[in-house]
Amino acid sequence: MTEPDAIVIGGGIAGLACALALGDAGLRVTLLEQSDSLGGRARSCTAAETGDRIDLGPHIMLTEYRNMLRLLGQLGTRDRVVWQQQQLLTLVGRPHPVTVRVHRLPAPLHLLPSLLGVPQVSLRDLASNARLFWRVARLGRADALRLDDTSAEDCLRAMGVSERFIEWFWRSAAMTVMNVPLERCSAGALLGFFRYLIGTSGFQVGFAGEGLGDLFAPPALRRIETVGGSVRLHTRVVRLTGTDRAACGVRLADGSELRARWCVAAVPPSCLAPLLPESWAARHAMIGDLASFAPSPYISSYLWFDRKLTRERFWSKVWSPDTLNYDFYDLSNIRPGWSERGSVIASNIIHSQRAEHLSDEQIVAATVRELAEFVPEAEQARVVHARVHRIPMAIPAPYPGSEQRRPATTTPIEGLLLAGDWVRTGLPASMESAVRAGWLAAEQVLAAANRPRQLVCPLPPMQGLVRLVGGRAAR
Ligand SMILES: Cc1cc2nc3c(=O)[nH]c(=O)nc-3n(C[C@H](O)[C@H](O)[C@H](O)COP(=O)(O)OP(=O)(O)OC[C@H]3O[C@@H](n4cnc5c(N)ncnc54)[C@H](O)[C@@H]3O)c2cc1C
Known part of the structure; x- marks a missing residue:
């Protein structure tokens, strides 16, 4: 087999975006994925009970996901x-739900009319964010890093944000x-x-009109193969190989080795750490830091009901000490052709440690109870099928101190680049951050290969x- 120019480890969004680019x-690229399917945390599978394509858990996109949307384009x-x-x-809360709209007003007034309609929040509560607004508008990268060790709750209090606004808005x-x-x-x-x-x-929220992974994984695979690249499933990398200063390839779980001039590790931090030779870890603090990335786990549920419960597509519960599920989606109102179905x-239980002791049956029962707060008919309806996905990491948790540890795309090891939602992209860990990270890594490889290309879309410009x-403070 010919030696590829570049190896990409990981077939999630970041790895696929990178390999495709x-x-x-014109580079010969080989993508290695340990599991039997592509898509990573955004992958889809077929629910055996119904034949429906579902995701690991429901996701949203924003119109500001410029890189992700360019990739889909x-x-x-x-489309x-x-x-x-x-x-x-x-937003589902007491005494009644509130619909948040993005109004055609200059930023930041676009959200104001919706917030003014919230019974729990007074004008005084809104005004208590004035100092925070001023600070945030001028927030540059260095400023954000200075605030990284502080907890957001302490910071909001120090800025004079009212307790009621913290409870109602910021906790959610x-x-x-x-x-x-x-x-x-x-x-x-x-x-x-x-x-x-x-x-x-003016931004909008969007959902995959079919399995999320189906939007990008099969077409990316076809295109990588069409341009002469190779994608190997069931292929787990166990070690990066090389000298003390440079990467030269990977060792696979079957003991074989593959060499390439560039290796892009597009895997989460917990998967990257065991791949790195000890001599690299000893020399470079960045590698030692990998152990400090903690996961934010999720429990996602899919419930098939015997009837139509609502015409709504997407709603979210506001924070309370006992809230389990936050975001809810009715796929029968999202997927084209499903509108006549039950x-x-x-739904997603976010940062789900508080629910880990519950059995699947208890999670389904609790989800139906929470659903009924918005759609009372759920209590009478029958759950025909249910699936509960326990996901050890939806994203690396942005706990205090984590932002400054997010590594750059380039590493001190020559030929080794990092990608994945968690690297330093300027964005919270998300699908958009993953595509951006994949393309940042591809830009570095292409520049080194004397084929420079501009792949990454700039971060959205601030308005209003x-x-x-803020002027140019955050650039
Ligand atoms: C339930 C849920 C809901 C979410 N909601 C949203 C949302 O609403 N909006 C949003 O933008 N984002 C959301 N996210 C986050 C989003 O899915 C991730 O940010 C994104 O998919 C990360 O992509 P990635 O390529 O960086 O990593 P991953 O998807 O983790 O891909 C890494 C890949 O590397 C492979 N791999 C690991 N180690 C090895 C190895 N040694 N050898 C070979 N292969 C290896 C893995 O199998 C995996 O396929 C959600 C995530 C979950 C789970």
Whole structure:
């Protein structure tokens, strides 16, 4: 077999985006994936009971996912994303649900009319965010890193945000967007995300109109193979090989070795650590830091009901000490052609340590109870099938101190590059961060191969007041 120019380890979104870009640019690329399917955490499978394609757990995309949408555009599947139009989401809380819309107003006023309609939040509560807004609008990378060791809860209190607004908004935002409780979230990571929320108006939420992994994995595989690359499933890398200073290939679980000038490790930190020779770990602090990335686990459920429960596509519960599931989706209202079917409800228990002791049956029962808070008919309806997926890591948790440990794409080891949602992309760990990371790594390889290409879309520009106040601070 001819030696490839580049080996990509991991067939998740980051690895596929990277391999595709390298193959498209004329490099011989080999992608190695340990499991029997591509897509990683965004993969899809067929539910045996119904034949439906479902995901590891439900995901959303945003219109601001520029890299992800460009990738889907290249693969010809971008039009299979179903967008929510003006409505962002419905928040389920007492005394009644609130529909959050993105209004046609300059940022950050685009969210204000919805927030003014929330019974738990007064004008004074909203105004208590003024100092925070000012700080966030001017937040640069160095500033975000300075705030990384602080918990987001302490930071919001220090900025004078009212307890009621922290309880109602910030606790839910930390869980649903950052995937960790507010008191365990890095202030730098949360405020970095908040800058995008208040600095870009007009964005929409979207969902895969079919299995999420089906949007990118099969077409990426076809295209990598068409340009002469190779994708090997059931192929686990056990070690990177090389000298003290340079990577030269990989050793596989069957004992064979594969050599290449560039190796891109597009795997999560917990999978990367055991691949690195001890001499590299001893020399480079970045490698030692890998052990400190903790996972945010999820429990995702899929429930098939005997009847239609709602016309809503997507809603979320607000934080409370006993909330299990946060985000709910009715796939019968999302998937084209499913509208006449009974409801297929997908939901996520985020940072799910608090539910790990529950059996699958208990999780299903609790999910139906929480569903009934929004759709009372769920209590009367019959669950025809149910699946519970226990996912050890949805993303690496953005606990205090984690943001500064996110490594760059290039490493001190020549020929070794890192990709994956968790590397330093300027974005929270997400599908968008994964594509960006894959393309950042591909840009480095292509530059070194004298085939430079601009692949990565720039981060969305700030608009409105955030742009005025912040200028170029965050660049
Ligand atoms: C339930 C759930 C809900 C989520 N919701 C959202 C959401 O709403 N929006 C959003 O943007 N993101 C969401 N995410 C996060 C998103 O799925 C991830 O950020 C993204 O898929 C990460 O892609 P990746 O390529 O970086 O890593 P991965 O998908 O983890 O890919 C890594 C791949 O490497 C392979 N691998 C590991 N070790 C080896 C080895 N030694 N040899 C060979 N192969 C190896 C793995 O099998 C895997 O296929 C969610 C995740 C989950 C699980």
